[in-house]
Amino acid sequence: MATEDVALAASAEQSILSKPDTHHQTPQSTIVNDFSIQIATVNGSGSQSANSVLLRSIFRMGIPVSGKNLFPSNIAGLPTWYTIRASKDGYVARKKEIDILIAMNPETSKEDILSLPVGAAAIYEESADLKQFRDDVACYPVPFDKLTAAVCPEAKLRKLVKNMIYVGVAAQLLQMDMQAVEAALRKQFAKKVKAADLNWAAVQAGYEYAAANFTKNDPFLLQPMNATEGKIIIDGNAAAALGSIFAGCTVVMWYPITPSSSLVENFIDLAKRYRIGPDGKATFAIVQAEDELAAIGAVLGAGWAGARSMTATSGPGISLMAEFAGLGYYAELPGVIFDVQRTGPSTGMPTRNQQGDLLSVAYLSHGDTKHVMLIPGSVRECYEMAMDAFDLAEQLQTPIFVMSDLDLGMNNWMSEPFAYPEKPLNRGKVLSAEDLTRLGGFARYKDVDGDGIGYRTLPGTDHPLAAYFTRGSGHNEKALYTERPDDYVHNMERLSRKFETARSLVPQPEVVQSGKSRIGLIAFGTSDFATRESRDQLLKEFKLDTDYLRIRAFPFSREIHDFIASHDRVYVIEQNRDAQMLSLLKLDLDAKDIVRLRSIRHFNGLPLDARTITDDLVSQEGI
């Protein structure tokens, strides 16, 4: 990927789509705890620690904050942007306008400053002389190299330490609480006291330089609040890994793919820490597979043998898993697949966000196949739905897909602390040797309970009648090979019944409604954050009250049908080109309700922002 392409990805959208924000034109007034900071760097330059310290310092000041890493599919040398949003109102979606730029990448710095709205602020390397491009932006040139050299005698460390200078400059300009900054920094470096001291010296150097040289000429300030007390910061992949550990997952087979790899890597760390006995023996097996086909093959094999098994992947991996997914559906094998979605089709933009796998996952594989999808809308749900997924996989005896995405999986989010699971693991309908003696045998695919779910036995069950023959070919109730039309239809109809059972077992939607509005909004996953903010914009700016339903799973529960039926127009908000969720709804709804659906889509690879929804909805409503 050429540098230009990547640069365009970030700045083009801003310059084309954003309108100058009028409130910036009066720098005398102050804007407190409600703005965004963008740090433009080069990937591989080690800016991550500095960005994290900045984010966590704001968090420690009690101000709601979120951070997003916009990075290229590359190891070193290409432009990267990190965006921090402080929001006193608790909005955590991407904010389209950048208020404060920290321009550390000479390759993109001109474009970066040109993309700022009027009244923004820019901190940059003195020699770049960015002031020549904008006289309507508050400019703060900093001699980064000189300041770094003064605090860091060791030349090879300077590249890393340099980033901490901007933390200090920003802290001074925004009037941050330096105790919070130091605490965040020391936590970041944990036991590495020497590194912490060196970096703290750099922060102070930046702070002192700004204090001595700048006259504040922008409205942005951070003031302590009390809105983050007791909260945690975690990314969705780490949260899902944690959920998988507490779900008792024992077998993991995976193939690395962005943006899902850190989910398994987190699981490996946790498993090594908490799932090895005093004798050094492990209650887990983690295997890096040769490809995604092998990964899901092993997951289903392990599920068949009775283990709680999972893999994590993204779109291209999902495509490769198609054949096995059909086997899992038809032979009724439990397994959990985390799909941390990225921008497709094909290789697409591997480090950009999208909710683009819904249709392909819902019907993954040939023939009449359909799958259960859980759709987390927060890091807490990544944790909780990981546990739900393992329970449902064994309850429903089928693969369960957890549809996360890059924005949720790889970015840091604030959350209430996670709760310890109160219910025991639900291992589903499994017959023991004693059961078999009592029953005098069993038929694997017989619908004994009327819910479409049969009883299974596990390999190793010590009973002569325990074994059955698992196959992806036509089978009857007794798991025997068949090509008889009635056997086939009977079995397929039972599978349909099982899918109907799933409607009431999967996580139910979250509904926010006054009961008075004729307009409904439907969103899911990471479209939720921007949708919530957009609802407030619609109410405040257009006096438009909207009801809201957040889908949390497929197949759809009755409540979703009812919500749509009770509104005149329902906007389905999603991050893909083809209105995939709306398409799934269409297939499920009565004809009279389909006409109520409208679509709001965003699919440029950047996380969805509230203004995009508001503008689109207002235009469709003709307001």
Place this chain on the structure above:
Amino acid sequence: MATNPVPSAPLEAPRTPAKTNRIGLQVLDYRGGKTTLCAGCGHNAISERIIDAFYEMGVQPERVMKLSGIGCSSKSPAYFMSRSHSFNSVHGRMPSVATGALLGNHTMKALAVSGDGDSASIGIGQFVHLMRRNVPMIYIIEDNGVYGLTKGQFSATADIGSKLKTGVINDLPPIDTCTLAIQLGATFVGRSFSGDKKQLLAMLKAAIAHNGTVLLDVISPCVTFNDHEGSTKSYKYMQEHDEAIDEVGFVPFFQEIDVEYDPGTTINVQMHDGSHMRLRKLHEDFDPTDRVASIAAQLHAHANNEVLTGVFYINTQQPSFTEMLNLVDEPLGTLPDDRVRPGRAVLEEMMQRLM
């Protein structure tokens, strides 16, 4: 008619007790469904030898899982050992399913049946990775050089110059699964012939005693599509070109060793379960513990148009994949909740760290 004597009850025929193995099961307990393969198919003979081997070794059928891919060969697990759980998976991907199943329950014995198309053509990717992991299982390739279910196309083990019934001649070199397996890390590798009862049975019993990947490439003629003149996988071709590299003898752990052997000509291998495999060398300088020599022997045989059979390579020292993972003794799949879900304090500590 009281004069007629009341006929006495017929005498119970003196029943000879059915023959049983060391765990008290009859050979019937190892049988499967009726085969639907062609009469004379080599695969049926292999199924018979599998039944014999597991019966004679006294393996509890409930402790075995059978795994297969897609094809004629992969159907055959339905025709033996019905008391074992079985998984007929997708084409060429059985190795991953088997790996997962063994991770879920590593206390089970796994027996996999595949074909030359299923392993060497569509499945070569998963095949090589299974071999390099040394997953503890028996992997049988029922090798006939053609696709049966799709009516007789070449597979990737067909020899150069071998002719189809339609007259098509194969001009690409075959993939030698044994050579590959030895090179990649399988720890018990050999080839046999479905028509050689004695050799195949001895090799299967030794395979049951081994802990690690056993790859047995069994030439198994397809009587319908590849048993004609010009085929290199026919009964006739095998009878003429089968060249045993060693004579395989086997003494199970539960039998007293009463046969002497000549250490000059015979290699005695102590197997994982205490059994002994005796390999009497038929080729001079052959050493089945030497990978390089073993691969060289294969290459020489190919050059001489010989089909080498016997045990080519054995390594009883290499730990298996599940041993390397250092798993707890019990199956992972059925560990109780409290062994797989960390306690409340762990979560609290995690949350504190994230604040």
